[in-house]
Structures are given as C-alpha cells and as structure tokens.
Amino acid sequence: MxxxxxxxxxxxxxxxxxxxxxxxxxxxxxxxxREFLGGRTYSFVxxxxxxxxxxxxxxxxxxxxxxxxxxxxxGTDHLATLQRTLQIDxxxxxxxxxxxxxPTLPPPFHILAGLLGLKTLPFVHRLxxxxxxxxxxxxxxxxxxxxxxxxxxxxxRRLGQPAENRKYLWDVIAVGSLNGDPREVSALMFFRVLKxxxxxxxxxxxxxxxxxGLTELFVDPAVKFIETHGGNVRRTVGVKRLLGTKDRIEGxxxxxxxxxxxxxxxxxxxxxxxxxxxxxSPAINLVDFHTAxxxxxxxxxTINLWLDxxxxxxxxxxxxxxxxxxxxxxxxLLRLNQEDLDGRQYxxxxxxxxxxxxxxxxxxxxxxxxxxLRWVLPAAREAQLLHARVINEKRATFSPLPxxxxxxxxxxxSAGNLLLAGDWTDTGLPATIEGALLSGxxxxxLACE
Numbered sequence: 001m002x003x004x005x006x007x008x009x010x011x012x013x014x015x016x017x018x019x020x021x022x023x024x025x026x027x028x029x030x031x032x033x034r035e036f037l038g039g040r041t042y043s044f045v046x047x048x049x050x051x052x053x054x055x056x057x058x059x060x061x062x063x064x065x066x067x068x069x070x071x072x073x074x075g076t077d078h079l080a081t082l083q084r085t086l087q088i089d090x091x092x093x094x095x096x097x098x099x100x101x102x103p104t105l106p107p108p109f110h111i112l113a114g115l116l117g118l119k120t121l122p123f124v125h126r127l128x129x130x131x132x133x134x135x136x137x138x139x140x141x142x143x144x145x146x147x148x149x150x151x152x153x154x155x156x157r158r159l160g161q162p163a164e165n166r167k168y169l170w171d172v173i174a175v176g177s178l179n180g181d182p183r184e185v186s187a188l189m190f191f192r193v194l195k196x197x198x199x200x201x202x203x204x205x206x207x208x209x210x211x212x213g214l215t216e217l218f219v220d221p222a223v224k225f226i227e228t229h230g231g232n233v234r235r236t237v238g239v240k241r242l243l244g245t246k247d248r249i250e251g252x253x254x255x256x257x258x259x260x261x262x263x264x265x266x267x268x269x270x271x272x273x274x275x276x277x278x279x280x281s282p283a284i285n286l287v288d289f290h291t292a293x294x295x296x297x298x299x300x301x302t303i304n305l306w307l308d309x310x311x312x313x314x315x316x317x318x319x320x321x322x323x324x325x326x327x328x329x330x331x332x333l334l335r336l337n338q339e340d341l342d343g344r345q346y347x348x349x350x351x352x353x354x355x356x357x358x359x360x361x362x363x364x365x366x367x368x369x370x371x372x373l374r375w376v377l378p379a380a381r382e383a384q385l386l387h388a389r390v391i392n393e394k395r396a397t398f399s400p401l402p403x404x405x406x407x408x409x410x411x412x413x414s415a416g417n418l419l420l421a422g423d424w425t426d427t428g429l430p431a432t433i434e435g436a437l438l439s440g441x442x443x444x445x446l447a448c449e
Contacts, residue, residue: 002261002262002263003027003028003029003232003260003261003262003263004021004026004027004028004262004263004264005021005026005027005028005029005262005263005264005265005266005444005447006028006029006031006252006260006261006262006264006265006266007021007028007029007030007031007266007268008031008239008252008265008266008267008268008269009031009032009039009267009268009269009273009421009422010030010031010032010034010037010038010039010233010235010268011037011038011039011040011041011268011269011270011422011436012038012039012041012218012423012433012436012437012440013039013268013421013422013423013436013437013439013440013443014030014032014037014039014266014268014269014421014440015030015037015038015218015219015222015223015226015440016066016070016222016421016436016437016438016439016440016441016444017266017268017421017440017441017443017444017447018030018222018226018231018233018440018444019070019073019074019222019225019226019440020440020441020444020445021231021444021447021448022225022226022229022230022231023073023225023229024444024448025229026447026448027230027231028226028231028232029231029232029233029234029260029262030226030231030232030233030234031234031237031238031239031254031260032233032234032235032236032237033236033237033238033239033255034235034236035235035236036215036219036235037219037222037223037233037235038214038215038218038219039270039436040055040056040393040395040396041055041056041058041214041218041219041433041436042054042055042214042215042219043055043213043214043215043216044213044215046304046387046389048387048389049306049346049387051306051330051334051336051346052212052213052216052334053213053304053389053391054213054214054302054348055214055302055391055393056300056302056350056391056393056396057302057326057328057348057350058210058214058433059176059177059207060080060207060208060209060210060433060434061196061197061204061205061206061207061208062082062083062201062203062204062205062206062207062208063196063197063200063204063205063434064208064432064433064434065434066434066437066438066441067208067433067434067437068208070218070222070437070441071217071218073225074218074221074222074224074225075221075225076212076216076217076218076221079210079211079212079216079217080208080209080210080211080217081208081209081211082203082206082207082208082209083206083207083208083209084104084206085101085102085103085104085110085202085205085206086100086101086102086110086111086114086202086205086206086207087099087100087101087102087207088100088207088316088317088318089314089316089317089318090118090120090168090172090317090318090319090320091317091318091319091320091327091376091377092120092168092319092320092321092376093321093375093376094321095120095168095320096119098118098119098120099117099118100114100115100117100118100169101114101117102114102202102205104202105202106202107199107200107201107202107204107205108133108137108198108199110202110205111133111198111205112130112133115129115130115133116129116130118169120168120169120320121164121165121168121169122164125162125164125165128160128161128162128165129161129165129169131159131160131161132156132159132161132170132194133198135159136191136194136195136198136199137199139191144188144191144192145188147186147187147188147191148186148187148188148402148403148404148405148406149402149403150186150187150402151182151183151184151185151186151187151402152170152171152174152178152182152183152185152186152187152190153166153182153183154183154187155187155190155191156170156182166182167320167321168320170182172318172320172325173190173193173194174190175325175352175353176318176325176326176352177189177190177193177430177432178190178193178400178430179298179300179352179353179396179397179399179430179431180298180353180399180400180401181353184399184401185399185400185401185402186400186401186402186403186404186405187402188405189400189405189429189430192428192429193429193430196429207316209315209316209333210333211333211334211335212334213334218433237254237255237256238254238255238256239252239253239254239255239277240252240253240254240255240280241253241277241280241281242265242277242281242418243259243281244415245415246414246415247414247415247416248415248416248417249265249415249417249418252265263417264417264418264419264447265417265418265419266418266419266420266421266440266443266444266447267418267419267420267421267422268420268421268422268439268440268443269422270395270422270424271292271295271398271422271424272292272295272297272395274292275292275293278292291407291408291409292409294404294407295398295399295404295407295424296398296399296401297394297395297396297397297398297399298352298353298354298355298396298397298398298399299353299354299355299357299358299392299393299394299395299396300350300351300352300353300354300392300393300396300397301350301351301354301357301365301390301391301392301393302348302349302350302351302390302391302393303324303348303349303350303351303365303366303369303388303389303390304330304346304347304348304349304388304389304390304391305346305347305348305349305366305369305370305373305385305387305388306344306345306346306347306385306386306387306388307344307345307347307380307383307384307385307386308343308344308383308384308385308386309343309344309345309379309382309383309384310331310343310345310379311345311347311373311377311379311380311383312327312329312345312347312377312379312380313329314329314332315328315329315332315333316328316329316333319372319376322372322375322376323351323368323372324349324350324351324368324369324372324373325350325351325352326349326350326352327347327348327349327350327373328347328348328349328350329345329346329347330346330347330348331345331346331347334346344386347373349369349373354392358392358394362390365390366385366388366390370385396431397423397430397431398423398424398431400430400431405426408424408425408426408427409425409426410425410426411425411426411439411442411443411446412446419443419446419447420439420443421436421439421440421442421443422436422439423435423436423439425439427439427442
C-alpha cells in the first residue's frame with residue numbers, strides 16, 4: 001500500500017511533521033523504531049513514587065510560536081501555562097535571592113526595567129546590560145553571519161560586559177538555551193535566542209511552564225490527532241535502508257523485514273542516526289548527509305530528588321556559583337496534592353552542558369546535587385532524601401559551535417521527494433523544542449506542495 005507521506009522518526013520533529021500532514025488531509029504513516037515516541041521529549045511513571053518523571057526538564061518561552069500552535073492543534077495548550085510577564089528567580093548563598101522580574105510596561109521597556117532591577121549585580125553593571133539590548137535592536141541583518149564566527153563569551157566581552165554580568169546573567173541564559181560553554185558556542189545562536197525572547201511582545205519573553213509530563217503534553221495527544229485524521233503510527237518499526245537513487249526515493253526496507261512505499265518521505269531522525277542510515281543506503285549517497293559527521297553532541301543531566309519536607313517554594317530558579325544550574329519544583333509545576341505526598345517534595349535538578357560529569361556515578365551525582373541544594377537552600381539542610389532518579393541524556397542536543405551553521409542542511413535534499421526534519425537542521429535556532437517542531441512543520445509544508 002502506498003501512502004501520501006512516510007515520516008521516519010517519532011521524535012518531536014517527526015510528530016510535528018505528521019500532525020501537520022494529517023491536518024492538511026494527507027494520508028500519513030509515521031514509523032518509530034523504539035517502543036515510545038517523543039525522542040528526547042518524553043515522560044514515564046517512576047515505579048517507586050508513582051510520580052511522572054520527564055527525561056529532562058525543558059525550558060520553553062512565549063516566543064515558541066510554532067510550539068504553542070502545535071499544542072493548540074493537538075488540544076493541549078491549556079496544559080502549559082504562560083507567565084503573565086517574565087520572572088526568573090536567581091539563588092546565591094552569599095548574594096541572596098534576586099529576580100529578573102519584568103513590570104507590565106510596553107516592550108521592550110519591560111525587559112529594560114527588569115534588567116535594571118536585577119539585584120545580583122551592582123547598579124553600574126546593570127546599566128551595562130543595556131548595551132546588549134541596544135545591539136539586539138541595531139545589528140543589521142547582514143552582520144548576523146559574522147556572529148557565527150565568534151563565541152558568546154567573545155561577543156559579550158566586545159560589548160563591554162564585565163565578568164559579573166556574564167557569570168550571573170548572560171552565561172546562565174547561554175548554557176540553558178544552547179547547552180554549551182559560552183566560551184565555545186556560537187554568538188549567532190545566542191543573539192537569536194535573545195532577540196526572539198526580548199525583542200518581541202511582552203508575552204514572547206514570558207516562560208511557558210508544562211503542568212503535566214512531556215508525553216501527556218506533546219506525544220499521546222499528537223498520536224491521537226494523527227490517527228483520528230486517518231494517519232497511522234507504528235512503533236518498534238525501524239528503517240534499514242532507503243531505496244532509489246539520489247534523485248528520487250522509491251521505498252524503504254524495514255529492519256524486521258518488509259517494504260513500504262510513499263509519495264513523499266520525511267527523515268526526522270537525529271544526525272547520528274542519519275549517518276548510519278546512509279551507510280546502509282549506498283545507492284542514495286546524498287551529498288546533503290555528509291555534513292552530519294561534523295556535528296558534536298552535548299549532554300544534560302537531570303537529578304530527580306524526593307525529600308521528606310518542602311524546602312523550595314518557587315516553581316523554578318537558576319542557581320549561581322554552583323555545580324547545579326536549575327531547580328524545578330515539580331510538586332508545584334505538576335500541581336501535585338500535598339496531602340497525597342505526605343509532606344514530601346519532588347524536585348528536578350538540572351545540569352546542562354554536562355559532559356564533564358559523563359563518567360560520574362549516579363550516587364555521586366545525587367550527593368553533589370544534595371550538597372549544592374543544601375548550600376543554597378537552608379531549609380534543605382535538615383531534609384532527608386527519600387528517593388532519587390538520575391537521567392543522563394548523553395546526546396541531548398548538538399553543540400552550536402561557531403561556524404556550525406554552515407553545516408546545517410535545509411529541509412530539501414537532492415532527492416526531490418525526500419525531506420529532512422530535526423532540530424539540528426537549518427532552523428535558525430539552537431536545538432530546542434521550538435526548532436524541532438518548526439523543522440517538522442516546514443518539511444510537511446514542502447511535502448504538500
């Protein structure tokens with residue numbers, strides 16, 4: 001049986017492509033080689049506590065327009081709430097607690113006022129933050145490519161940002177959004193993140209907070225949408241090779257036997273799987289895929305802790321001068337009933353750009369998280385650990401190194417009926433949920449032309 005479109009890969013880019021195809025009335029089949037969908041964006045139930053655990057905590061913002069449209073399409077936009085205006089809390093045991101809190105002023109004055117009120121920095125340094133805002137406004141489009149040749153740290157130094165500004169604000173944003181060391185990752189990607197978040201509407205800069213697990217928010221409703229619109233989602237079905245030539249794909253051979261044919265094909269798989277698939281398909285030998293070997297991955301570690309008491313009141317906060325970077329209060333974010341929890345608290349501790357911890361045993365990571373948590377939160381010093389679960393996504397994102405933008409392929413390939421999707425493709429964004437869904441939607445639109 002031939003379908004209109006075959007989507008290979010059930011991560012967010014594949015789901016985004018399949019949902020858009022189904023919405024447009026195409027007969028679509030989605031294949032995923034694993035038992036679950038969502039790629040690096042999924043959740044599961046912890047058997048010890050019964051609580052929902054995400055494979056990693058994802059930060060989203062109001063400027064994720066494609067993501068918000070996707071959630072509305074599949075009917076789950078009410079399960080992620082948007083802050084009325086941006087607020088990020090910062091914790092430091094010496095400096096104390098501070099917030100980047102934006103008043104209800106017209107943009108971009110709300111951001112300017114928020115930066116000027118950031119009390120983790122001396123006022124004279126806060127004034128220098130405005131130089132970055134000015135550059136976001138004034139940098140010509142033609143000069144953006146230059147930013148891809150330098151690092152975030154170098155760009156900020158050229159803008160006169162002192163060490164405190166970089167350490168206590170810009171580096172926090174850079175590591176969280178680019179998943180890399182500011183001395184190593186592209187200033188262009190950082191510039192685009194800041195511009196999207198801060199130079200749009202007041203809503204664009206606010207944080208978008210999931211109130212359910214990632215599978216419930218993104219995956220299961222997307223599958224339901226595809227199937228109710230005539231599509232087919234097949235799990236544990238992997239593709240062994242593409243059939244055809246570099247000009248046109250004629251079908252795919254499956255790992256477990258069998259063959260499928262379609263009018264259009266969308267490869268929505270990570271770059272490291274793409275290299276393997278091309279090795280199995282020597283007749284295709286698409287030049288587009290040779291650049292995939294240029295990519296490098298960066299890891300994210302999430303340490304989930306269940307404590308015997310409440311130690312953290314906010315929904316989330318960035319931690320300064322610490323080995324841990326973010327604390328997420330899952331008890332509040334998931335709106336868990338405190339009576340059901342018997343007074344315990346469920347926290348997720350995040351370490352981005354975590355390659356240096358790759359060989360550290362899970363027990364040591366839990367100890368490290370507890371030490372730093374007790375260092376920054378006095379209420380945690382008497383708390384007892386009830387349970388812990390560590391998740392290490394070793395290939396969480398690609399590293400957006402300077403010059404990497406030139407290697408990111410577009411959705412089109414030299415085979416006219418084969419398209420690419422994935423957060424690593426040329427979306428103009430770093431590896432984010434928004435980039436993944438944006439790439440899937442773009443590939444689906446091209447497939448329908």
